[in-house]
Amino acid sequence: MSKKVATWGMLVALAFLLSYIETLIPFSFGVPGIKLGLANLVTVIALYGLGEKQAFAVSLVRIVLAGFTFGNLSVMLYSLAGGVLSYLCMVLFKRFTGLSMVGISVIGGVAHNLGQLLLAAFVLKTESLLYYFPALLVAGTAAGLVIGLLGGMVITRIRPYMEQNIS
Amino acid sequence: MKKQDLYLILILLAAAAAVFFGYRLLNQGNADEVVVYVGEEEYARLPLHEDEELLITGAGDGTNRLVIKDGQADVTEASCPDKICVHQHAISEIGETIVCMPNQVIVTIEKERQE
Numbered sequence: 001m002s003k004k005v006a007t008w009g010m011l012v013a014l015a016f017l018l019s020y021i022e023t024l025i026p027f028s029f030g031v032p033g034i035k036l037g038l039a040n041l042v043t044v045i046a047l048y049g050l051g052e053k054q055a056f057a058v059s060l061v062r063i064v065l066a067g068f069t070f071g072n073l074s075v076m077l078y079s080l081a082g083g084v085l086s087y088l089c090m091v092l093f094k095r096f097t098g099l100s101m102v103g104i105s106v107i108g109g110v111a112h113n114l115g116q117l118l119l120a121a122f123v124l125k126t127e128s129l130l131y132y133f134p135a136l137l138v139a140g141t142a143a144g145l146v147i148g149l150l151g152g153m154v155i156t157r158i159r160p161y162m163e164q165n166i167s
Numbered sequence: 168m169k170k171q172d173l174y175l176i177l178i179l180l181a182a183a184a185a186v187f188f189g190y191r192l193l194n195q196g197n198a199d200e201v202v203v204y205v206g207e208e209e210y211a212r213l214p215l216h217e218d219e220e221l222l223i224t225g226a227g228d229g230t231n232r233l234v235i236k237d238g239q240a241d242v243t244e245a246s247c248p249d250k251i252c253v254h255q256h257a258i259s260e261i262g263e264t265i266v267c268m269p270n271q272v273i274v275t276i277e278k279e280r281q282e
């Protein structure tokens with residue numbers, strides 16, 4: 001039981017740390033609240049190392065925790081919008097397509113940014129934000145690609161230990 | 168990385184390029200306007216290519232200073248706590264926005280409205 005708690009705790013802590021690092025990187029578009037989505041790395045690792053439900057739990061905890069610590073309610077809402085859409089898309093594409101971890105990660109990165117953009121458009125009641133769609137697509141793809149490659153390297157090394165701890 | 172992944176990335180990049188160039192194509196013109204929205208209402212509409220300064224009064228009596236100079240619009244001062252809107256860079260293309268959430272102010276560039 002304690003190994004399980006330690007493993008989950010470690011994953012959340014890692015995601016939390018990545019969220020913090022995000023706050024250090026200036027990333028300002030014409031829309032406040034848009035972020036890189038680095039913490040997605042942990043979601044991907046949890047998804048492939050533990051499972052769908054576990055990945056969702058780790059993500060949710062991280063979003064709420066990081067939201068309270070590093071941001072405000074608005075930042076947390078954007079994080080939630082991005083995180084939820086990202087998670088849903090990753091799970092769907094993982095189940096129904098033959099994409100590898102890299103592809104799924106790219107889907108996650110793009111969906112994360114799309115979720116944030118959609119929320120911003122809804123909150124500000126404007127479609128003019130469409131202007132940023134190409135930039136977010138590219139940024140999401142790039143972030144997803146890096147995370148996918150990193151995730152692949154991490155998973156091959158620690159998956160046996162993760163399974164050991166959880167079962 | 169599998170072939171499928173590569174296709175996905177290429178499709179996404181192609182979609183980004185398509186939207187990017189399509190947007191530019193649809194929005195050609197040189198007499199663009201700086202439009203300020205407070206909440207859902209249009210607050211001010213100024214030509215982009217005429218230098219001008221405007222003190223916007225937003226939600227809750229919050230203020231943002233809008234400066235239009237040399238074909239760019241920028242928010243240089245604001246009463247909000249985070250000043251994210253001030254840090255956002257000056258805008259000059261149709262579709263770009265500067266947003267101040269606390270004051271519910273959106274500054275954007277639009278195509279000139281035909282009167």
